[in-house]
Amino acid sequence: MKKEDIKKLAKNKDFISGIYNYCDRWCERCPFTSRCMNYAMSREYTTDPEASDIDNEKFWQNLSEIFKVTREMLEESAEELGIDIDSIDFEAASQEESIKDKIVENHECCRAAKKYGEMVSELMESEYIPTLRVVGQQERKNTVELKSVDSLIGPAAIEEVVEIIHWYQHFIYIKLMRSVHGTLGNTEDLLEDYPKDSDGSAKVALIAIDRSMAAWTHMHNYFPNLQAQILAILAQLDGLRKRVETIFPEARNFIRPGFDEISSDVS
Numbered sequence: 001m002k003k004e005d006i007k008k009l010a011k012n013k014d015f016i017s018g019i020y021n022y023c024d025r026w027c028e029r030c031p032f033t034s035r036c037m038n039y040a041m042s043r044e045y046t047t048d049p050e051a052s053d054i055d056n057e058k059f060w061q062n063l064s065e066i067f068k069v070t071r072e073m074l075e076e077s078a079e080e081l082g083i084d085i086d087s088i089d090f091e092a093a094s095q096e097e098s099i100k101d102k103i104v105e106n107h108e109c110c111r112a113a114k115k116y117g118e119m120v121s122e123l124m125e126s127e128y129i130p131t132l133r134v135v136g137q138q139e140r141k142n143t144v145e146l147k148s149v150d151s152l153i154g155p156a157a158i159e160e161v162v163e164i165i166h167w168y169q170h171f172i173y174i175k176l177m178r179s180v181h182g183t184l185g186n187t188e189d190l191l192e193d194y195p196k197d198s199d200g201s202a203k204v205a206l207i208a209i210d211r212s213m214a215a216w217t218h219m220h221n222y223f224p225n226l227q228a229q230i231l232a233i234l235a236q237l238d239g240l241r242k243r244v245e246t247i248f249p250e251a252r253n254f255i256r257p258g259f260d261e262i263s264s265d266v267s
């Protein structure tokens with residue numbers, strides 16, 4: 001995709017600005033695909049099987065093209081803002097980022113989210129859950145119509161429940177890393193009148209936690225022999241949820257573009 005094509009796409013008024021910043025990246029289940037510029041751009045590559053195959057040269061050509069276009073657009077924006085990219089001390093910036101990364105990794109929310117991911121792996125590797133997952137995915141591909149995640153809060157098929165757990169297993173950690181990272185440095189203080197990105201990311205993590213807890217509650221009923229392990233996982237998630245709500249008290253109030261503004265019955 002050329003720079004001009006991206007700029008043309010960006011002018012499309014049907015797209016909701018920034019909607020992809022606070023979604024769960026589950027495009028397959030998203031009711032806003034037609035309103036998302038990120039989705040439109042990714043379609044450009046994923047509709048071509050060669051372009052989405054990591055072993056195919058076309059995949060790497062496209063990736064290199066994306067980097068080139070991104071670099072060009074970055075340079076253009078910097079010029080408009082009067083920033084000289086060459087004067088930036090990248091070594092100092094990189095050192096600062098490494099320090100921030102360590103702080104983020106050691107943050108209580110991130111550690112708890114990482115531990116949750118590990119607990120899920122451990123349980124899913126136990127005897128018959130993986131078998132069920134594979135069978136479930138095969139069945140879903142053939143027979144089950146995809147639904148939005150929230151519609152699964154009621155009675156749900158086991159394969160859907162396992163799929164939800166897997167989708168959010170590491171997503172919660174990643175979103176909380178971004179959230180905590182956003183609180184370091186002074187960018188958010190400078191933009192104090194604007195909604196905070198850290199709250200937006202924390203809200204998405206909270207939604208993922210809520211959905212995962214609902215899924216684990218189903219699992220609790222499906223696997224009576226694994227109740228102790230499942231209860232431990234639910235306790236871990238519940239503790240994490242409370243920590244996030246305490247540390248990011250405004251997160252639940254954050255208005256996500258599109259998702260919290262428009263009824264999701266658009267699909």
Ligand code: SF4
Binds near residue numbers: 019026027037
């Ligand atoms: S907003 Fe929806 S379509 Fe766009 S990236 Fe997120 S999940 Fe995918």
